[in-house]
Amino acid sequence: MNKGFVLLSLVIFVHVQGCATSKAQKEQSSIHYRLGVSYLNEGDSTSALRELMEAEKFSKEDPQISNALGLAYYKKGEFDLAIQQFKKAVELNPQFSEARNNLGIIYLEKKMWDNAIDELIRASTDLLYPTPEYAYTNLGWAYFKKGDPVKAIECYQKAIEKNPRFPLAHYNIGLVYSSLDKTDDAVAEYKVAIRYYPTYLDAHYNLGLSYLKLNKKGLALDAFKEVVRIGPDSEAGRNAQNYLDLLK
Numbered sequence: 001m002n003k004g005f006v007l008l009s010l011v012i013f014v015h016v017q018g019c020a021t022s023k024a025q026k027e028q029s030s031i032h033y034r035l036g037v038s039y040l041n042e043g044d045s046t047s048a049l050r051e052l053m054e055a056e057k058f059s060k061e062d063p064q065i066s067n068a069l070g071l072a073y074y075k076k077g078e079f080d081l082a083i084q085q086f087k088k089a090v091e092l093n094p095q096f097s098e099a100r101n102n103l104g105i106i107y108l109e110k111k112m113w114d115n116a117i118d119e120l121i122r123a124s125t126d127l128l129y130p131t132p133e134y135a136y137t138n139l140g141w142a143y144f145k146k147g148d149p150v151k152a153i154e155c156y157q158k159a160i161e162k163n164p165r166f167p168l169a170h171y172n173i174g175l176v177y178s179s180l181d182k183t184d185d186a187v188a189e190y191k192v193a194i195r196y197y198p199t200y201l202d203a204h205y206n207l208g209l210s211y212l213k214l215n216k217k218g219l220a221l222d223a224f225k226e227v228v229r230i231g232p233d234s235e236a237g238r239n240a241q242n243y244l245d246l247l248k
Contacts, residue, residue, distance in 0.1 A: 004172050005108050005141040029058035029065070036068055045075035063092040067099040074106065082106050097122070097129035104138055113146040124158070133163040140172055149176045167197035174206065183213045201227060205236040208243065221247055 036051035049072040055065050070085035083106050089099035101123040107116035120142060124135035140155030153176055159169035174189035190207040194200050208223030220243070227240035 004144070004168075004175065005105060005138045025058045029055045029062070031055075032058070033062075033065055033068065036072070040068065040071055040075070043075075045072050048072045049076065061092055063089040063096050063099060066092065067096065067102065070099065070102055070106075074102075079106050079109055095126065095128065097126040097135070100126075101129075101135045101138065104135070104142075108138060108142060108145075111145070113142045116142040117146075124155075131163075133159040133166045133169060136162065137166070137169045137172060140169070140176075144172070144176055144179075149180060152176050165196045167193040167200055167203070170196070171200065171203050171206075174203070174210075178206065178210060183210050186210050187214070199230050201231045201234060201236050204230065205240055208240065212243075217247060 032051045032055035036048045036055060039045070039048035039051060049069070052065060052069045052072055056062075056069065059065060066085045066089035070082045070089065073079075073082035073085060083103065086099050086103035086106065090096055090103065093099075100119050104116045104119035104123065107113075107119065117139060120135050120139040123129060124132050124139055126132070129135065136155045136159035140152045140159065143149075143155060144152035153173060156169045156173040156176070159166060160173075163169070170189045170193040174186040174193065177183070177186035177189060187207060187210045190203045190210065193203040194207070197203070204223050204226045208220045208227065211217075211220035211223060224240040224243045224247075228237050228244065231237040232241075
């Protein structure tokens with residue numbers, strides 16, 4: 001969780017519902033789709049892309065395949081191609097809020113805040129979307145980066161209402177409080193994030209920074225030591241070690 005928004009969710013659907021013209025074509029599409037999903041889950045975006053492109057040949061208008069292709073292109077850093085596939089997915093199925101959330105994420109990556117907001121509002125307000133806390137958290141990030149901390153906090157609070165144990169929403173609202181110099185409130189949210197995700201590196205690091213602002217050196221040292229323990233070779237780990245050296 002090193003970003004302020006929810007990374008693209010893994011594809012979990014296994015039923016291909018496209019307009020293949022025969023049972024054999026449907027079976028071929030399903031086989032390649034399942035393989036593509038498996039490769040995505042393993043982090044092999046190249047093999048995933050190859051299999052999903054094969055699946056699309058047998059079922060050209062299946063929104064699940066388009067969504068999965070969008071994920072594969074995203075993993076390869078091909079954001080414009082990912083946008084094309086996510087747009088196709090929601091055109092084929094306007095109620096496909098997972099794909100709409102994914103489209104919003106690409107807009108976040110491209111810093112197209114208004115485009116992201118439009119898509120994420122639709123995803124977050126879909127009563128049938130099983131994980132609206134993702135969309136609300138992403139929406140909060142869009143408002144935060146656009147310079148509207150009040151709206152960002154509202155979105156994060158809605159995410160927490162939907163799932164009180166979602167650590168990224170707590171962490172992000174902590175970032176907003178930190179930006180507003182509400183350091184005590186930020187500390188409280190970072191600690192909640194850590195409670196639900198004990199190895200949350202960035203939450204520990206920002207907790208340490210917040211304790212420094214509050215002149216609580218001992219607690220800051222404890223937080224930075226935890227960062228180094230969890231991720232000694234990470235950027236946060238190296239920065240935390242620098243603070244530890246300075247604060248000795």
